[in-house]
Amino acid sequence: MTTGTGQQHPIGLYLKIWGLLFVLSTLSYGVDYFHIQGFLRWGLILVFMLLKAGLIVAVFMHLAWERLALICAILLPPLGLLVLVGLMAAEADYTYLTRLFFFR
Amino acid sequence: MSAVPASHDLALSPPVGWRGLISDWSSDREAFHIAWGKAMMWIFLLSDTFIFGSFLTGYMTVRASTTVPWPNPSEVFALHVGGTDVPLLLIAIMTFVLISSSGTMAMAVNCAYRRDRINAAALMFVTAGFGEMFVGMQAFEWTKLILEGVRPWGNPMGAAQFGSTFFMITGFHGLHVTAGVIYLIVVAVRLLRGKYEGGGGNYQIVEIAGLYWHFVDLVWVFIFALFYLW
Numbered sequence: 001m002t003t004g005t006g007q008q009h010p011i012g013l014y015l016k017i018w019g020l021l022f023v024l025s026t027l028s029y030g031v032d033y034f035h036i037q038g039f040l041r042w043g044l045i046l047v048f049m050l051l052k053a054g055l056i057v058a059v060f061m062h063l064a065w066e067r068l069a070l071i072c073a074i075l076l077p078p079l080g081l082l083v084l085v086g087l088m089a090a091e092a093d094y095t096y097l098t099r100l101f102f103f104r
Numbered sequence: 105m106s107a108v109p110a111s112h113d114l115a116l117s118p119p120v121g122w123r124g125l126i127s128d129w130s131s132d133r134e135a136f137h138i139a140w141g142k143a144m145m146w147i148f149l150l151s152d153t154f155i156f157g158s159f160l161t162g163y164m165t166v167r168a169s170t171t172v173p174w175p176n177p178s179e180v181f182a183l184h185v186g187g188t189d190v191p192l193l194l195i196a197i198m199t200f201v202l203i204s205s206s207g208t209m210a211m212a213v214n215c216a217y218r219r220d221r222i223n224a225a226a227l228m229f230v231t232a233g234f235g236e237m238f239v240g241m242q243a244f245e246w247t248k249l250i251l252e253g254v255r256p257w258g259n260p261m262g263a264a265q266f267g268s269t270f271f272m273i274t275g276f277h278g279l280h281v282t283a284g285v286i287y288l289i290v291v292a293v294r295l296l297r298g299k300y301e302g303g304g305g306n307y308q309i310v311e312i313a314g315l316y317w318h319f320v321d322l323v324w325v326f327i328f329a330l331f332y333l334w
Contacts (some may be wrong), residue, residue: 007311008217018207025203029196032178034334042334049329053322060210060318062311070136074146081157087248088161092168 017059024052031061145312149319152280156323159234159273160330166265175261177332181245181256195332198241199324202281205234206321209288216310221295224310228292233315235285242278246271270331277327280320287313 029046031041058064063071119127136143167174183193212227249270256271258264291313294300300307 011211011214011216014207014210014214018203018210021203021206022200025196025199028225028329028333029192032192045329045333049160049325052325055323056191056206056325058317060206060321061315067137070143070146071136073136075245077150078153078157081154081161082156084161085164088165090170092165095165095169096171103171 007065009065015058017055021055022051024048024055028052130284135303139308140310141308141312142315145315149315152319152323154325156273156276159276160271160326162274163269163331166269167263170265172263174263175196175259175266177334180249180261180266181332185237192332194241194245195328198238198245199328201234201238201241202321202324205231205238206318208234209317213311213314216295216307219305219307221300221305221307225292225295228295228310228313230286232288232292235281235288235317235320239278239281239285242274242281246274253264273331277320280323284317284320287316 025048028045031044031048036044063074117123178191179189181193181195182189182191184190185193209225210233212224212231215221215224215227253260254267254270256268259267291309295307295310300309
């Protein structure tokens with residue numbers, strides 16, 4: 001484990017992650033190409049998205065080898081966005097129902 | 105007697121007012137044991153996360169609250185190739201181009217750590233080339249949609265909010281890619297000219313530029329999943 005200043009890793013690691021990102025992108029494109037619908041579609045899209053994002057942040061951006069203080073400072077604040085998403089989902093539902101009620 | 109304790113007092117009680125504020129915030133305490141440039145880039149990227157996060161949340165809100173059917177992205181972004189419509193073809197190619205650029209950028213960072221500045225700069229130029237290719241395809245996509253009548257205030261396919269969120273989100277991302285291309289070229293040229301050779305040579309800037317570039321790819325992962333595939 002490095003202290004975060006020197007990030008020297010074997011080049012094969014990057015090639016593997018690169019290949020994995022290609023595979024994951026192909027799979028998520030396949031979700032659309034083969035017209036998968038419903039919860040399976042949304043679930044697969046989110047899983048592939050999070051896997052790709054995780055690989056990029058952890059390996060390409062070297063966050064997996066950084067100190068925990070930096071990891072927490074970067075990864076914890078965006079969780080606040082989930083609160084916003086929750087609030088806005090409820091608000092969007094309400095707006096949708098109100099529109100159905102008044103504009104039909 | 106009164107003149108002697110003055111300096112003594114100063115050492116015991118910290119200064120007040122603006123001087124105190126500055127000394128408190130700069131008193132040699134470090135939270136992150138990494139180069140300051142890298143810490144600042146991470147903090148900038150964190151702020152950018154909130155900008156894109158808010159855009160995508162806004163997109164979710166308008167898409168979930170409209171009573172008009174949302175245009176099917178799979179059909180809107182299909183390309184007519186060899187007599188059939190291939191869904192999302194251009195977007196898939198753009199995704200692969202951007203991932204490839206992330207791969208070459210990772211290689212550039214690796215070369216920089218090996219102190220191989222020629223290859224690091226070359227790979228950064230390749231990365232910038234992929235980025236420019238991405239922006240070019242995005243310009244093609246925008247042109248195609250504008251010719252089909254998509255506007256920020258309406259479109260012939262369905263909900264009017266489609267155009268506004270599409271131009272806003274992909275436009276802001278394209279702006280980031282364009283800025284990244286310029287940033288990479290500037291750093292690569294300075295690297296070749298030997299601007300980072302001071303103090304035995306410090307190529308940390310390549311990793312910092314790499315962080316920005318990977319972030320641009322990261323944002324595209326979310327846009328691809330939530331806007332184009334959803």
